[in-house]
Amino acid sequence: MPEFKLLIGYRHTSSWSLRGWMMMRKTGAPFEEVMIRYRRPEDKAKLRALSPAGKVPFLIHEQSDGQTIRVWDSIAIGEYLAELFPQKQLWPADRAARAMARSVSAEMHSSFRALRDRLDMKLLDRIPDVRTDDGDVASDLARITALWTEARETFGIRHGGPYLFGDFSIADAMYAPVATRFRTYGVTLTSPVAEAYKHTMLADPDMMAWEAQARLDPPPEPLVAH
Numbered sequence: 462m463p464e465f466k467l468l469i470g471y472r473h474t475s476s477w478s479l480r481g482w483m484m485m486r487k488t489g490a491p492f493e494e495v496m497i498r499y500r501r502p503e504d505k506a507k508l509r510a511l512s513p514a515g516k517v518p519f520l521i522h523e524q525s526d527g528q529t530i531r532v533w534d535s536i537a538i539g540e541y542l543a544e545l546f547p548q549k550q551l552w553p554a555d556r557a558a559r560a561m562a563r564s565v566s567a568e569m570h571s572s573f574r575a576l577r578d579r580l581d582m583k584l585l586d587r588i589p590d591v592r593t594d595d596g597d598v599a600s601d602l603a604r605i606t607a608l609w610t611e612a613r614e615t616f617g618i619r620h621g622g623p624y625l626f627g628d629f630s631i632a633d634a635m636y637a638p639v640a641t642r643f644r645t646y647g648v649t650l651t652s653p654v655a656e657a658y659k660h661t662m663l664a665d666p667d668m669m670a671w672e673a674q675a676r677l678d679p680p681p682e683p684l685v686a687h
């Protein structure tokens with residue numbers, strides 16, 4: 462039995478699950494993956510019984526000393542795993558790179574409301590006719606393009622490696638669902654550096670494994686209005 466269990470949601474739509482799952486995968490540690498179909502009341506009740514916030518991703522770590530540690534919220538899961546697996550450098554080793562990686566990860570966590578609302582994650586769909594060139598969505602796109610370009614040009618390219626800061630970091634997990642949204646909604650980024658990074662994320666082996674499983678999963682249940 463693996464000592465880690467990660468509760469996730471629908472692979473097609475659950476962007477936060479993808480983030481937590483990618484962080485876990487990049488540790489290389491075995492873990493049990495439990496899919497919670499949270500639009501079904503019985504699954505939602507199960508999730509609520511386990512997780513104080515009632516959300517996924519949710520990590521359960523059964524330690525060898527018998528103690529069980531529970532971690533929820535994608536950023537907290539990333540911090541926990543970075544602490545447990547220092548050799549994996551889930552945060553960049555370089556302090557300046559780490560400062561920016563933490564900043565852009567927090568920014569993803571707290572910002573980009575227009576992008577999240579209007580270009581929501583629909584991993585397997587292709588919807589190229591949604592307008593992305595006006596208002597708040599355009600501002601979010603411009604900001605993400607700028608920060609991807611800055612991270613790549615200041616750190617990633619210099620350190621070697623195709624990710625934002627060179628090697629894979631928590632920041633890449635935070636932006637993985639954004640890369641899939643850009644593909645879903647047919648967004649080509651104005652910066653060639655940022656556009657190349659989008660393709661790096663889409664070709665990441667763990668991203669592709671998540672997507673392959675999403676194709677096999679039953680589709681999410683329809684949203685019921687309350």
Ligand SMILES: N[C@@H](CCC(=O)N[C@@H](CS)C(=O)NCC(=O)O)C(=O)O
Pocket residue numbers: 470474475476477478499505515516517518533534535536570
């Ligand atoms: N801030 C949380 C967000 C988690 C979240 O909103 N998860 C969604 C799935 S993407 C969820 O659990 N939804 C279930 C529900 O609201 O019933 C994180 O970073 O993990």
